[in-house]
Every structure is written in C-alpha cells, then in structure tokens.
Amino acid sequence: MPRIFGKARLRIPPSGIPENAPPINTVPATQTTPQGTAKQFSEANGNLVSIVDVDSPTVTVHLTSSVGTIEVIPNPSTMIWNNNTDKVSLTGSPANVNRALNGMYFRPPTADVTAVITIRTTDGYNVDIDSFNVTVGVGTPAAPAPQPPVNTVTSAKTTAYQTALNLSSANISVYDPDTPSLTTTLTMSGGTAAVSVAGGASVSGNGSSLVTISGTQAQINAALATLIYTPSAGFSGAGQIAMSTSDGALVDYDTIAITVGAPVGAPVNTVPASRVMTMNGTQTFSVANGYPITVSDPNSANLTVTLKATRGVLNAVAVGGSLLADGYPPKVIYGFWPSWGTQPLLNVSQNFSIIGLFHFRNSGNGLDNGSAAWPYPGWPARADVEAVRARGQKVFLVIGGVGNQFNYQTQQQSDNLLAALTPFINNDLGGIDGVDFNNWVGDPVGDYATQLIYIAGKLKTQYGPNFAITAPVKNSNAANRNLMKAMSDANCLHWANPQFTDNAAFKTADVVKNAIGTWVATPMPTTKMLMGLSSNYNMATDSLTLAECTREWDAAYAVNPTLRGVGCYNTESDGAIAFAFANAFKARFDTAMQSGGASITTNNSKQVVIYGTIAQCNAALNGLTYKPDAGITGADTIEVTSSDGTLTDVDTIGVTINP
DSSP states (O other): OOBOOSSOOOOOOTTSOOTTOOOEEEOOSOEEEOTTOOEEEOTTTTOOOEEEOSSOSOEEEEEEESSSEEEOOOOTTSEEESTTBSEEEEEEOHHHHHHHHTTEEEEOOSSOEEEEEEEEEEOSSOEEEEEEEEEEOTTOOOOOOOOOOEEEOOOOEEEOTTOOEEOTTSOOEEEOSSOSEEEEEEEEESEEEEOOOTTSOEEESTTSSEEEEEEEHHHHHHHHTTOEEEEOTTOOEEEEEEEEEEOSSOEEEEEEEEEEOOOSSOOEEEOOOOEEEETTOOEEEOTTTTOOOEEEOSSOSEEEEEEEESSEEEEOOOOSOSSOTTSSOSSEEEEEEETTOOSOGGGSOTTOSEEEEEEEEESSSSSSSOOEEOOTTOOOOHHHHHHHHHTTOEEEEEEEOTTOOOOOOSHHHHHHHHHHHHHIIIIISSOOSEEEEEOTTSOOOTTHHHHHHHHHHHHHHHHOTTOEEEEOOOOOSHHHHHHHHHHHHTTOOSEEOOBOOSOGGGGSHHHHHHHHHHHHTTTOOGGGBEEEEOOOTTTOTTSOOHHHHHHHHHHHHHHOTTOOEEEEOOSOTTSHHHHHHHHHHHHHHTTOOOTTSOEEESOSBSEEEEEEEHHHHHHHHTTEEEEEOTTOOEEEEEEEEEEOSSOEEEEEEEEEEEO
C-alpha cells in the first residue's frame, strides 16, 4: 500500500482531487521466466508496471531487483540513470515515465532463483513502494544464444591502372550456423563491383559502388564466387571492398584492401620552337601557320591545360555560347539573401549566378503537417525578384534552415507543403527558378528520399523541366550521399551542394579535395555538385577566409574540373565579404564554355585554364594568341602544363619581343 511521509497535508478540495495526492504504483502478480531469458513487462503482455499521480507534473521512480538487471525503454522526455543494472532510476512526467515502463525488461541470471523487483515512486512529498516476484528457471533451460554470421575474405590484392580485378578464385564466402538466409553488402572505395545472379541470389546495385546480395548462404556464396572489382575511371592508389553480412540481428564486418596501380604514361605537350615577334604585335599559334600547340594522353579522355605568360596576355579559342542547355553558365556562383537582411534584393552582387531566398520554413518543428511560410520580417518585394531575374540572375527559394529541416515522412506532409508553396511562388514572388531543400541540419530518415522525389516531380510538372531542385547537405556521410544519389537517379536533382563551412578541418585543402572524392565515389557526378564554402571569417575563428575558400576550390578543381561551381554560405550576402567572394570566383569562372567546346576560364589574361576532351582542348589551342603588354620588349616565356588529374607534362615556349 502507498505510504505518506512527513506532516499530513491531505485536503480534499471541491474538485474532488486531494492536494499533494500520493503516487500509486500498479504491479503484476508473480511472473515466471526461464534461466537467461528476458521477461518483458508491457500492456500488450498483460503484466504492465505503471504509476499514477493525479497532481504532480514530475515524479521519480527507483526500480531495484534482488538478482538480474532491469532495462526500461528510453524516450527523449525522461531522464534515466543506470539503465540495464539492478538499480534503475527515472525522472519525468507520469505519462513519460509510463512510456519508459511499458516494455520494460527483466534480464535474469542463469540459475533457478526468485527475483524480487521493487518499485519506489515519489512526487517530492509522498512515496509509494510495491514489490512483486519473478520465478526464474522452474527447470526450463535457457535458449541457446544466437550466433553471428562469419565472413571469409581474401588478403590484400593489387590490380593495374584501369584494369578490372577478378576475385572469383579468392574464396570469399559467408557462413551462419543458425540462420539460413542472409544479406551481404559490398561497399567499394575507388571502384565498383559486379557479380553474377545465375546462382539465384537477389542482387541490387550490381555494377555500382554499393552492391547488396540477399538469399541463402549457398546463393550468396555462388554470387561472391563471380565477384569482379573495377577501378573507377582515373582512380589509382588505395581502394577497398567493405563487406558486411547480416542475419537480421547480428552482423560481421570485414574489409579487403585493393591497390590500383598508377597510370602508365603522362600527358604529352607538343610545342613549337621559340618565337620572335615585334613590340605591340600578336603571335598566333595554329596548325595553319605551322606553329601549333597540341596535347595528347595515352590513358585519359580529359585534360586540364594551363597556359601562363609573365609579360603578355593569352587568349584561347572559345567555341560555343556562354550557357549550358539548362540555362546556367558552366560554372555558377550561388549566394543568399536572408530573411533578416536589411538591404533590397537588388543590392546583392550581380556576380552571383543564383540568389537563394533564405528561408521558407515549416510552421512547427519540421515533423508537423508539412505546412510552411516565410518568416518575419517579410519576403523580398515581388518587383525586386522580377528585376533580379530580368538582369540574368536566377532566384531560388530555400526551404528549411537551422532547426527547420524538412525531413518529411508522408505524402500528406508533402502535399501540404506544395499547397503552401504555390500561392507564395506565383503571387508573392511572381515566379522563381528553383527550390533549395536546406535539409543539412540532420541526416535523412525514413521515407525522406521518396517524399523529396515526389515534391520535386510535382514542382517540375507545374513549373517546367528546368525548374531546379538542389540541396545543400552538410554531412558528407553515406546517408546524405545516398539521398542525393537517389534524387539524381530519379532525374530530379539539379545539383547537390555539400558544405565545407564553419569547421577548422576544412582549412586544409586536402580534406576538402578528398571529401569531394568521397562524393564522386558514391558515385555522384561532379557536374551535379557545387562546393559549398563560407567566408564568415569575421564571425567565427573556424570559418574559412576568402583566400582559403579560393585555395580549397583550386585544389578540388584541379582533380575534379567539372565541378559545377560554388555556394557562398555567408550570413550577410549583401555585404562586402559576399561581394569579395563573388568577385573572386567570377574571375575564375569567366568565359567558361558550354559542352560544345572546352571550358575556358580567365581567358584573355596572363593565365588561361582549358578543360575538356583532348579534341576540345586542341580546338581551343588551335589559334591561341599571345599579345605582349603595351610597349614591352625583350624576353618572355609561355608555360604550357597539361594534367590528367594525376600526372602532368610541363613545357615552355620562349618569346623574343623586338622593338
């Protein structure tokens, strides 16, 4: 029975509920369980342990067991100490404490004993203590413990550059003593894997960097006996196959190290002999005049060619227009106009290809009915949105933000968001060019990919196939990479914007470059990727300076020249820092060409960078001009460097400038 300690305070008010009413425990009758077998107490099992307190918002419960351990079910609103021990304590509202008790486990020893479980509940004034017994054993032996699966893998392997590795004789296999059907997942680094399905196994992702094989042990082993690892294009160095096998409860994880050899043969430049020219003249390098500059490579289909002069200006041959088929330049610069901004939208730098309106946020915590709205103090003027678009910039609506992620789980939530978006886009803004799912605050869960693809499809149906769908994911982990790949495979992702912001680790160029490489290995094409950078260096010591932003871009671009561009995640995009960011990257991206020709950046300058196929590079070089600075005489040197991302060739052309 409940006990009441201290002075008597009980008074029955007109409501009928006594003040400082004591808590009341409810416990089951004596329970039984075999040795070593957990006993669950729940409403569904008819043996619930629970408490009631009619007037206390918070109670504390102490559970003790004379033998064995007790484990309650955690929930975010209940504080729990020493869970899965013989003395467990909980503090929270009566409802949340009961949530933790509903499903509670008692884990007995492997012996025939009688356990006494005691529950002591206090509301700070009153206490109730009750006990019940659990008879353990009664002659029933404990069930055998489940056994995990076991992988057998091979030792480290090597393969030549761009050469598939046949692992059919490597004796890679799986085994489980008590589970007939298993699931084996192969995750590749630096390559892809393929197996034969002739043995009857169910295989998904075959020929990709993530292959899942399901079936009986015999079926999985038949598939593994045909395993072939193929290095990714241009990859060399340390690769890996990570192999995990699950029986539904237990998992075994192993890795196979694979070294891919370096390419044989570097790019080759062919340059003419030294040239002599007159002051203020122009020297042309072409097949027609007998002084061509050409490049070749025995292994790589694409090259980056960098030309440098010290005392003159270089100009490559531009082929094609200034926009790609999707209406955007080959290299874009994405900036923000925040809801707290004090300047009109028109004051944002015109060097931003895209301006993201930050932000359209949910009406609750992101997991409500999906409805959303623009926050105080107000959205940008419709006339400003129309004027910005008229001057050639694109305008996106950012959906989400810190604490407002859109991690939707149901189609009803998605439909409610679409219903809120339509009048806002059409009436308040007068039309936009895309939406940016700012879901970087948390990792995707549940049915999020399905709902994003559904929302994207509806928007593209309503506003046209070039209506952009983008996402600035922050965490470069498998969950986010696979989400972006799912959207890309569904043909609804314009690009992903992995963010390298506000973290001291990103002040190292190799860290950012290698992280981009991880995305590419997903596989995620760099043509569908922006590099998200931040120059909030006036606000946080771990933010990148502008010099660090450009350095990190240059390092990643040298290896991945088809990166689509950068995003400037700056809190004041109408300020001087954002202008400096946009100006710096505009200089790098100027005159980049469409896919019909090579991509040419910083043309008509002392350093020109050309990227494309070997044929495209040679087309841009055929007619390259060199013009000395005004009034210059004497000697200059044109340096030609071609790179396939791993190996380079460097040559020089001497130039003598006579009066």
